[in-house]
Amino acid sequence: MNQHSSLNRTIIQKLKTITGKVLVSDADRISYAYDATNLHYLPDAIVFPENQEQVSNILSLAQEAEFPVVPRGAGSGLTGGSLPVKGGLLVVLTRMNRIISIDMDNLVADVEPGVVTGIFHKRVQSMGLFYPPDPSSSAYSTLGGNVAECAGGPSAVKYGVTRDYVLGLTFVIPGGDIVQTGVRTAKGVVGYDLTRLLTGSEGTLGIITQMTLRLLPHPKCVQTLVVFYASMHKAAENVSKIIRKGLIPKTIEYLDHAAMACMPLDFPGGIPDEAKSMLIIEMDGAPGQVHTDIQDVIALVTESQAISVTKAENSLQAQSIWQARKAISPALYRYAPDKINEDIVVPRSLIPDFVDKVDELRHATGLTMVTFGHAGDGNIHFTVMLDKNDPVAKKKADTVIESIFDYTLALGGTLSGEHGIGITKSGYLYKELNPGEQYLMKQIKKAFDPKGILNPGKIFPEP
Amino acid sequence: MNQHSSLNRTIIQKLKTITGKVLVSDADRISYAYDATNLHYLPDAIVFPENQEQVSNILSLAQEAEFPVVPRGAGSGLTGGSLPVKGGLLVVLTRMNRIISIDMDNLVADVEPGVVTGIFHKRVQSMGLFYPPDPSSSAYSTLGGNVAECAGGPSAVKYGVTRDYVLGLTFVIPGGDIVQTGVRTAKGVVGYDLTRLLTGSEGTLGIITQMTLRLLPHPKCVQTLVVFYASMHKAAENVSKIIRKGLIPKTIEYLDHAAMACMPLDFPGGIPDEAKSMLIIEMDGAPGQVHTDIQDVIALVTESQAISVTKAENSLQAQSIWQARKAISPALYRYAPDKINEDIVVPRSLIPDFVDKVDELRHATGLTMVTFGHAGDGNIHFTVMLDKNDPVAKKKADTVIESIFDYTLALGGTLSGEHGIGITKSGYLYKELNPGEQYLMKQIKKAFDPKGILNPGKIFPEP
Numbered sequence: 001m002n003q004h005s006s007l008n009r010t011i012i013q014k015l016k017t018i019t020g021k022v023l024v025s026d027a028d029r030i031s032y033a034y035d036a037t038n039l040h041y042l043p044d045a046i047v048f049p050e051n052q053e054q055v056s057n058i059l060s061l062a063q064e065a066e067f068p069v070v071p072r073g074a075g076s077g078l079t080g081g082s083l084p085v086k087g088g089l090l091v092v093l094t095r096m097n098r099i100i101s102i103d104m105d106n107l108v109a110d111v112e113p114g115v116v117t118g119i120f121h122k123r124v125q126s127m128g129l130f131y132p133p134d135p136s137s138s139a140y141s142t143l144g145g146n147v148a149e150c151a152g153g154p155s156a157v158k159y160g161v162t163r164d165y166v167l168g169l170t171f172v173i174p175g176g177d178i179v180q181t182g183v184r185t186a187k188g189v190v191g192y193d194l195t196r197l198l199t200g201s202e203g204t205l206g207i208i209t210q211m212t213l214r215l216l217p218h219p220k221c222v223q224t225l226v227v228f229y230a231s232m233h234k235a236a237e238n239v240s241k242i243i244r245k246g247l248i249p250k251t252i253e254y255l256d257h258a259a260m261a262c263m264p265l266d267f268p269g270g271i272p273d274e275a276k277s278m279l280i281i282e283m284d285g286a287p288g289q290v291h292t293d294i295q296d297v298i299a300l301v302t303e304s305q306a307i308s309v310t311k312a313e314n315s316l317q318a319q320s321i322w323q324a325r326k327a328i329s330p331a332l333y334r335y336a337p338d339k340i341n342e343d344i345v346v347p348r349s350l351i352p353d354f355v356d357k358v359d360e361l362r363h364a365t366g367l368t369m370v371t372f373g374h375a376g377d378g379n380i381h382f383t384v385m386l387d388k389n390d391p392v393a394k395k396k397a398d399t400v401i402e403s404i405f406d407y408t409l410a411l412g413g414t415l416s417g418e419h420g421i422g423i424t425k426s427g428y429l430y431k432e433l434n435p436g437e438q439y440l441m442k443q444i445k446k447a448f449d450p451k452g453i454l455n456p457g458k459i460f461p462e463p
Numbered sequence: 464m465n466q467h468s469s470l471n472r473t474i475i476q477k478l479k480t481i482t483g484k485v486l487v488s489d490a491d492r493i494s495y496a497y498d499a500t501n502l503h504y505l506p507d508a509i510v511f512p513e514n515q516e517q518v519s520n521i522l523s524l525a526q527e528a529e530f531p532v533v534p535r536g537a538g539s540g541l542t543g544g545s546l547p548v549k550g551g552l553l554v555v556l557t558r559m560n561r562i563i564s565i566d567m568d569n570l571v572a573d574v575e576p577g578v579v580t581g582i583f584h585k586r587v588q589s590m591g592l593f594y595p596p597d598p599s600s601s602a603y604s605t606l607g608g609n610v611a612e613c614a615g616g617p618s619a620v621k622y623g624v625t626r627d628y629v630l631g632l633t634f635v636i637p638g639g640d641i642v643q644t645g646v647r648t649a650k651g652v653v654g655y656d657l658t659r660l661l662t663g664s665e666g667t668l669g670i671i672t673q674m675t676l677r678l679l680p681h682p683k684c685v686q687t688l689v690v691f692y693a694s695m696h697k698a699a700e701n702v703s704k705i706i707r708k709g710l711i712p713k714t715i716e717y718l719d720h721a722a723m724a725c726m727p728l729d730f731p732g733g734i735p736d737e738a739k740s741m742l743i744i745e746m747d748g749a750p751g752q753v754h755t756d757i758q759d760v761i762a763l764v765t766e767s768q769a770i771s772v773t774k775a776e777n778s779l780q781a782q783s784i785w786q787a788r789k790a791i792s793p794a795l796y797r798y799a800p801d802k803i804n805e806d807i808v809v810p811r812s813l814i815p816d817f818v819d820k821v822d823e824l825r826h827a828t829g830l831t832m833v834t835f836g837h838a839g840d841g842n843i844h845f846t847v848m849l850d851k852n853d854p855v856a857k858k859k860a861d862t863v864i865e866s867i868f869d870y871t872l873a874l875g876g877t878l879s880g881e882h883g884i885g886i887t888k889s890g891y892l893y894k895e896l897n898p899g900e901q902y903l904m905k906q907i908k909k910a911f912d913p914k915g916i917l918n919p920g921k922i923f924p925e926p
Contacts, residue, residue: 103810103812104707105703105706105812106703106841107706128709150652150656152650156650157649160627161649161650163656163659164623173899173903177899177902178899179897179899180897180900181900183808183876183877184810184876185808185810185811185841185880186619186620186624186840186841187619187624187808187837187841187842187880188808188877188879188880189612189613189663189879189881189882189884190877190878190884191892191896191904191922192668192904192907192908193613193660193662194900194903196626196656196659196660197655197656197660199656200652200655201656205655216711217710217711240568243568243570244568246680246681247680248679248680286755288751289748289751289752292749292751293749345646345650346648347566347568347569347571348569348648349566349568349569374650377649377650378648378649378650379648379650412647413647413648414650414651414653415653416651416652417648417651418650418652419652421652421653425653429654432653434642434643436640436641436642437642437643437644437654437657438654440636440642440657441654443910443911444910446910447903447906447909448903448906
């Protein structure tokens with residue numbers, strides 16, 4: 001155990017009594033020091049509770065002994081939400097991974113927080129049902145983490161985000177009280193909406209131990225289009241045009257030239273030489289309707305002088321299009337060893353303005369910048385590639401991020417669509433939230449966690 | 464001014480300076496003492512602010528002088544949310560009724576709280592857009608009141624409730640601070656979700672002065688079916704059967720025999736003699752799809768031995784079906800001079816159980832009970848008709864309500880789907896909310912309103 005641990009021998013002993021096993025070795029602590037940000041902070045100890053009572057006992061002990069508690073699922077977060085920045089106890093919820101029930105009549109599921117998103121997707125799909133939230137990390141991310149961060153994904157333009165699928169929660173607050181909120185029905189207005197307050201609260205208000213999620217019937221048909229454009233502007237403009245026609249695709253993904261260059265060479269149908277950007281458009285619903293909608297989209301993009309438009313011939317081809325899209329993020333490292341990745345959102349009609357701004361900054365700084373993302377809902381993954389050991393590049397990149405954030409807010413956008421604030425964005429919080437709003441949020445934090453033991457150092461910048 | 468007013472001459476003078484006009488006469492106070500509950504509580508004074516600054520100045524003065532402030536729209540609430548139960552100042556927001564902007568590219572609208580829901584519906588529809596939340600009172604209710612109560616309506620089964628359409632809010636908290644929350648985009652996870660915390664908070668946390676609402680493209684086609692059944696059970700069972708088939712209607716309304724008897728005699732197509740209950744089912748979407756879906760529903764209800772199924776031949780006929788449905792609530796007074804009306808929700812597959820329970824209570828007490836409502840989302844308007852001056856009937860009715868609430872919760876339901884708690888249900892709050900949940904809600908109330916001046920006496924029962 002490290003010297004400065006907030007967890008003494010007696011506490012570790014008590015934690016063992018509660019959960020059966022506590023990891024404290026250096027090797028274990030290092031293994032759990034990371035998330036997807038590449039930052040690392042060592043926890044003092046790690047536990048794996050198996051039920052709500054254990055979580056309650058942990059938070060009762062933590063409140064009494066005043067040590068930090070950090071909840072964590074798969075550690076796939078992109079803003080440091082699950083990093084133990086003040087040390088303390090890491091509570092890994094992956095063993096609470098039961099799908100308790102799936103109710104086909106009422107289209108609700110009861111699940112524990114450690115259920116892997118992708119496993120849940122497959123299970124409900126096998127029953128003809130659909131759970132839309134789909135972060136890129138869905139193969140390993142957990143539903144609890146998705147709720148804590150209010151995860152999104154490519155289909156928010158039509159289906160919304162995690163918040164729109166959380167009907168009820170059970171969570172434990174510091175001190176150990178177990179709180180049940182929400183309902184099992186579409187409607188429910190009894191008291192304040194604690195369910196959505198917890199959703200997206202990044203593990204700072206309570207540890208979620210059970211969730212009631214809303215499901216939909218699985219769309220009977222999906223069709224996928226790939227459209228290439230000679231300019232980023234044309235692609236970006238088409239996004240609004242499609243929506244204005246009253247067509248709401250399941251997905252409109254957008255890739256700029258630098259992002260396209262990171263796709264595998266065997267991309268289905270190839271990539272035209274003159275292509276500077278592309279859209280992946282997916283329509284879903286009943287077969288007849290999807291067919292009509294796809295024809296409408298093809299007509300619209302053709303009128304708008306797209307270079308080419310190709311329909312995936314079967315689900316296998318559609319799958320390889322999506323694999324290519326998901327491969328971009330890791331492949332970006334070919335540009336530089338480090339990545340600063342922001343998930344800003346702008347009103348979708350203003351994506352062309354945002355794209356111009358990026359061009360301007362690219363020319364001004366000479367840095368490699370990549371933009372791609374969920375254009376249908378205006379959520380753009382803006383990435384600066386650099387070598388962080390190069391102080392000049394690092395300084396330029398910081399200025400770029402600051403400019404991008406300011407411009408995003410000027411366009412009526414938001415600093416984070418789906419990754420949350422965590423620690424990486426807390427320094428910028430003041431740009432978006434006015435003092436009144438920050439004051440209320442801090443008061444709410446105090447109400448739930450008066451001693452500040454739960455996931456300390458997150459969201460709100462340290463004074 | 465009344466003797467016990469919390470508003471002295473100096474305060475009234477200051478309010479006049481802020482808003483230009485303050486009503487204090489007995490006649491005016493009586494006019495504003497009511498809402499749709501038929502309960503009445505006299506305000507001490509009434510103001511009609513015209514902008515956010517005036518609301519801010521009012522709440523600054525109220526905090527300083529510690530007088531109650533009760534926000535109100537059209538006063539069409541059904542649980543007393545806008546009644547000044549502790550006197551004080553009634554802040555009527557009907558003059559803040561601008562539709563500020565409707566953005567067709569990004570499908571969002573900015574509106575003030577006093578906009579009448581029905582006027583907004585028509586305006587967006589004229590632009591090919593759709594705002595789904597639709598309380599029965601939409602002809603006169605205001606959007607601000609709808610957000611404060613999280614209003615629902617018949618289409619929640621497919622489209623959700625008001626909460627699902629509120630993207631951002633501006634509101635004023637006691638003390639006068641103006642707080643802006645949320646975004647103009649589908650995604651946004653910067654800090655805690657104050658937007659949805661305010662939604663459904665029944666005017667107890669802040670006074671909403673502006674709202675950013677999400678819109679949809681207007682469905683191109685709607686078709687309406689009326690189906691009659693020989694038993695309530697058969698109708699209730701069909702609701703789950705339809706959903707299980709993967710068909711999500713815009714609306715599935717349910718009427719029992721007593722509710723049907725309150726419909727106009729010229730109901731389109733007539734009412735078969737042997738009919739004991741009915742469903743009104745509406746499918747919307749693209750024309751081809753709606754046609755297929757309607758055929759599927761007709762096949763399904765025919766198999767389930769419905770007495771008859773009729774499709775509205777045109778929109779005029781559909782309109783008169785809905786007029787008949789909306790006429791039920793007021794027509795119920797033919798049964799008795801008083802009405803106790805609850806809007807419980809149960810998982811839709813358990814509606815048959817609920818219906819059985821009502822039968823049991825009807826037989827046990829001899830009271831007239833009517834059930835009808837939004838069966839698609841399990842939201843049933845359960846009504847007991849009685850003469851409240853008859854102490855025996857009153858006592859029986861109270862017992863019935865208590866039983867109905869207990870049974871609703873036992874079925875996994877909730878005490879209110881869309882009317883809120885206000886004052887009429889606060890005595891039952893403890894049945895649904897556990898102590899931990901109530902504690903957190905009261906702490907949140909304190910954070911927003913430490914002196915308890917904003918809409919006091921609501922939601923939480925008085926100690």
